[in-house]
Amino acid sequence: xxxxxxxxxxxxxxxxxxxxxxxxxxxxxxxxxxxxxxxxxxxxxxxxxxxxxxxxxxxxxxxxxxxxxxxxxxxxxxxxxxxxxxxxxxxxxxxxxxxxxxxxxxxxxxxxxxxxxxxxxxxxxxxxxxxxxxxxxxxxxxxxxxxxxxxxxxxxxxxxxxxxxxxxxxxxxxxxxxxxxxxxxxxxxxxxxxxxxxxxxxxxxxxxxxxxxxxxxxxxx
Numbered sequence: 001x002x003x004x005x006x007x008x009x010x011x012x013x014x015x016x017x018x019x020x021x022x023x024x025x026x027x028x029x030x031x032x033x034x035x036x037x038x039x040x041x042x043x044x045x046x047x048x049x050x051x052x053x054x055x056x057x058x059x060x061x062x063x064x065x066x067x068x069x070x071x072x073x074x075x076x077x078x079x080x081x082x083x084x085x086x087x088x089x090x091x092x093x094x095x096x097x098x099x100x101x102x103x104x105x106x107x108x109x110x111x112x113x114x115x116x117x118x119x120x121x122x123x124x125x126x127x128x129x130x131x132x133x134x135x136x137x138x139x140x141x142x143x144x145x146x147x148x149x150x151x152x153x154x155x156x157x158x159x160x161x162x163x164x165x166x167x168x169x170x171x172x173x174x175x176x177x178x179x180x181x182x183x184x185x186x187x188x189x190x191x192x193x194x195x196x197x198x199x200x201x202x203x204x205x206x207x208x209x210x211x212x213x214x215x216x217x218x219x220x221x
Contacts, residue, residue, distance in 0.1 A: 004085045004107060005145075007055035012043060014070075017063040019089055019123045021113065022188035023153050023180055023197070029062040030187055040073060047080055056083035056106070065092035065099075074104040085109065090135035091128060100142050108139055108146040112165050114156040121156070136169060147174035149221075152204060154197045159207050166211035166218070175215040179204055 003009050015037075017030040024030050038046070047057065057077050064070055065088050074084050085107040088096065099105050113122055116129040116136075125131075139146045148169055150157060166175060179199065182192050192198065199207070204220055212218035 003058045003060075004056045004083070007083060008053070009056040009058050009085065010047065010050070010054055011058045011060055014059065014061045014064040014067055016066050017061060017089075018066060018091055018125060019063065019113070020187065021122055022186065022191035023151065024187040025181075025184055026062065027185055027187040032062075040076075044076060044080070047077065047082065051081065054082060056085060058085045058087060060087040063089050063091065065095040070095060071098055071102055071104060074099060075102070078104060083107070087111075088135070089113070090132045091123065091125065093131050093134035093138055096135050096138055100138065100144070105144060108142070108144065110135060110139055110146065110148050112136075112148050112150045112169070114150075115161055115164055115168075118156070140169070140172060145173070147176060148172055149176040149178055151178045151180055152199050152207065153180045153192070154199075159203070159210065162207045163210050166214040170214045172215045173217070175211055175218045176221050177204060177208055177211065177218065178221045 001008060003011050013029055015029045015034040016032040020030070028035065047054070059074065064086065077084050083106040084104060086099065086105050087109050090110045113119060116132045119128045119132055150162065150165065152162070162177065169175060180192070180197065182195060182198065208218050208220050
């Protein structure tokens with residue numbers, strides 16, 4: 001009820017990620033593991049039984065754009081009558097472009113981890129800043145519903161970082177700031193053991209007010 005705005009959706013998690021965010025709450029997926037894997041046909045059968053009940057499918061991860069057959073999967077889902085939302089870190093603009101040009105997406109949520117020039121701390125790939133900036137530009141010119149979102153975690157994010165990111169996506173439809181929760185398993189269990197990486201409700205509110213001046217809507221999650 002909450003993953004796709006205004007729609008009842010199923011969430012499909014694809015394993016594997018090229019980022020190593022220490023605060024990631026899907027560590028097994030990030031490492032490429034999947035204990036309860038479904039085949040593509042199993043998933044399509046799952047959807048077939050839920051026609052008329054589900055409105056959409058959210059394709060998440062891990063990082064789903066690493067899957068070369070993602071366009072075929074999205075096409076199958078769309079042909080069954082479901083809308084498709086993609087959750088992405090923006091590191092594969094060439095795949096994002098294929099999906100957008102193919103008319104295979106109805107909604108995209110892109111994570112902004114920090115300022116693009118600081119992405120080297122999270123991903124060892126070359127040209128990661130350029131790739132992230134290209135994905136941002138693709139979304140902003142796409143004409144489809146989309147949102148940007150940032151999980152607010154020190155030292156990757158502070159109030160000035162949020163301000164600069166909001167300016168960078170100035171005029172975007174939606175920007176959400178997500179408060180980090182220390183509950184549950186993370187990729188690096190020691191990363192936020194003392195809680196110092198978290199922001200208070202007052203700090204989150206102040207960052208939201210600042211970001212809201214530059215985008216259509218800034219919300220808290």
